[in-house]
Structure formats: C-alpha cells, structure tokens
Amino acid sequence: MKANAPIGIFDSGIGGLTVLKAVIRRMPEEDVIYFGDTAHVPYGSKSGATVTRYSLEVARFLAARGVKALVVACNTSSALALDAVARAIDVPVLGVILPGANAAAAATRNGHVGIIGTEATIASGAYAAALRARRPGVRVESLACPLFVPLVEEGWWGHPATLLAARHYLAGLRRTDIDTLILGCTHYPLLKGVVRRVMGPSVRLIDSADAVARETESLLENLELRRRQGRGRQKFFVSDDPKRFSRLARRLLGLRSGTAELHAFD
C-alpha cells in the first residue's frame, strides 16, 4: 500500500458526504474516492443480510480501485456489515459508530445519552453496545426517525413539516434528562438546527463526521500512510443516475461532484 493511494469512503447515498467534507477539511492533501450506492438507497429500512450484500459489493469495488483505507460512512452499514466488510477486503476499515459513541461517552456529564438513527441502526443496538463498552453504567435512549432521511433528501431542513416530524419523534426523548444526543445517521447533521430547536440548547449534539475524520487520520499516521504534500482530488462513483446525485450533492453540501461516474452492480 502506498501513501499516495486514495482514501475510500462509501454511503448508501449522499449522507456520507458530510464525512467526506470533514475528511477533506482535516486532510486536504489526500485523494478520496467516494461511492454512493444510489441504486440501493436507502439502507436504513432494510435487513442485515441485504445491507451486508450491498456493502460488500461496494467495498470490493473500492478495494479493487486501490484505496489505502475504507471509511464506511453510513451508520446502517457500520452497524450491520462492518465485520463482514473488514473480513472481505485486505484494506483497513473504519466505521462511524465507534467514533460517535466514543465522542458521546466523553461528552456526557450525567451519563445519560440519546441516539437517533434509521430503523436498522437502532434495531442493531450497535451504538448502545459501543457506549456501554466505553462507559459502563451509561444509560441509553434509542430512537428511530425513519422520515428524517427523506426529509433531508427533499432539502426540507427547516420546513415546518420537518419541525413537526422532529417534535413527534423527539417528544419522548425530551421528557428524559439526556444531556447528549448522537446524530446516528450521516444525513442528520443537516437537521441539526431543527433537532436543536426541539431538544433545547442544554443537550449536546454529537455529529460523528469530525470524530471519524480524526480517527481516519490517526489510523493513516500509525500505518505511515499519510500523504504529505500536494492537493487532494475527489472522485465520485454512484450505482444509479449521476445527475441526480450531483444535484443533491451541490444542493445539500455545496459540493461539486460534476464528474460522478456510473458503476452499476448486476
């Protein structure tokens, strides 16, 4: 493996671009290949077997492109398929669950933490397990918010309907005394404003993108695989309709991915 090889990042769609942005911010010299599995999006309402099958296809594709590390920038895939992915390819693999859980464990003062995510992420119990491993005795409240991803993809970050949905989902959490809330889906950072408005200023929101970028950097340092100079480029692949992806990437994250290339799986 060479230090000049790119970092691979993948998500079911555009959510992982929040992680991509954090990685670019922290390591602007690194090349990145991003894969959005838009033919199979969303992962969050699908089963472990299906999410694992899709994740392996993407991971093998990126491994074949010579990535020096693979960031699974999708909470659902990290929760359900990370071990399978790590076993299947000969590249160091990082998920987003552990960095997020570690950041929350460090942030909470009263040891009472909330997690919101997709149905599959929440059902997996992966965040709760990671939190308990890091901070025994922590109390955890887990909650699925299935409409948050479609609301983000529609660009309705501050729409009154989104606020109503957030009030509906978070009503139970508001009645607890959690002081920290993990945004356990890479789409959710785009709803930070709405979630903060509903939960109030005293609850700390944990967005794992920065934590993941930090962990990726430290992994590459340890493996002596950091690229030291130059200016990194990004390459985008999707499994369906590059135009739609580029439009969303630009609208949601101000990212130009005009070069997104189609790679369909059979």
Add this chain to the structure above:
Amino acid sequence: MKANAPIGIFDSGIGGLTVLKAVIRRMPEEDVIYFGDTAHVPYGSKSGATVTRYSLEVARFLAARGVKALVVACNTSSALALDAVARAIDVPVLGVILPGANAAAAATRNGHVGIIGTEATIASGAYAAALRARRPGVRVESLACPLFVPLVEEGWWGHPATLLAARHYLAGLRRTDIDTLILGCTHYPLLKGVVRRVMGPSVRLIDSADAVARETESLLENLELRRRQGRGRQKFFVSDDPKRFSRLARRLLGLRSGTAELHAFD
C-alpha cells in the same frame, strides 16, 4: 396457460397491495402471487435503466411461477419498464398508467387534469402522453411529491406533518382549475383524505386500483382464462425482510400476509 393459474402482481414494496385488494374484491375466485421488491424499494427516485433491471428480475421470477397474467402495480415501473417487461416474458402484461389515464380522461368535464406521482413517474411523462392519446386537447399539470411514499410507509396518513407536506406540494395545483387529479402512485390512495382536504371536494380523485382490476378481469375474460369457481388464495414474496413487509401490510391495508416468503436476487 390454464385458467387455474394465478395472477401475478408486483410492486417495489407495499403500495401495490392497494391494487391487490381491488383485484381480490372483483375476482375473489382467483389465486394471486404478489411480489414486493423490498430490497430495491423505492423505485420512484431511481433511473429508467435501474428500474427496468429490477422490474425484469421480478417479472421473470413471477413468469417462472406460472402466472397467467402479470399486473405491474407500480406506477414508476409501469412508466419506465412496461415495454421491456412485456418483451421479456411470455405472459400478458398490464400496467397501471393506461387504466388510470383512461379513467381520468372519462371523468374530466373541463379537460384539465392533474397528476401527482414519484419523481421518476412524473419525469417520464407517461401519464400526460396517455391522457393526450385518449383525449386530444386535454391540459395536463404534472407534479412530483417525493415525500408522500415515505409518509405513507410511516403510517402518517392524517398526521399534521403530512397535511403540511400536501399543502406545500399541492399549492400550485390548487391555483389551477383542474377538476380531476390522478393519484399516480399506488401508495397515494392511502393519502386520499389529506389530498381531498387540500384540493377541496370539487376535484375528482382518480385511484387506478379499481380501473386496473377491471381491466385485468376483461383481459382474462377475453383470453378465456378466468377461473370460475373456488376461493382464491394469496401468496406473498418479498426480496427483503418478510416481517417488516407483513407488519406494514397489516397496518396499512389490514392484509394478512403472514406467509410472505423471502426471495433475494443476487
């Protein structure tokens, strides 16, 4: 082909169950095999090539199970993949676009018709073309409502957030003088109450499920393939997580599909 063979019905998920219910109501003697392509749901935000690939997999599976006719009970697939499906299998194939367009063309008095559907269905222009073919000079307003499917799948048919979303999407349509509105997605009949509330009582809502069931019956009559006696049974297949499908089918449509069987595509 034998009259005792089952009718095949498929959709990307649970939406087509509204068509299944209409078919059972009209032809209670017929056996039906339903396929929900839940590993690939939703179709409505995906490209023609991808929707066609998925549709062909399902159609071939149902043809191999010996169905005597295939109802493509998904507007997106009907709009984008119907010809490909009809060419690929040796079974009569019906879509939902034509029956819906015909019903709307017959219903409108002022010749001004609205259509709501998924992004892919609306972008295809299939409804507008079918309406114009049936009733030259008709004026057509087309509108995508991407959040309606996730809102239905969440069971929020009468939720205040759904009403806000409907008001948002339909604001432009309300300012027109359409007298007929096609619910161009098999999920949308479940939002009839909300859509009626926003559009007012003077706009006639066209739900193609009944029109499709009628057309299926007449096709089978013409081919002398109607089953004349007995009581039909339903068999359900899904490409992901039968439990989730059964739960939704029960909640959304009061249908018992406890026997849903998993058939995953590679």
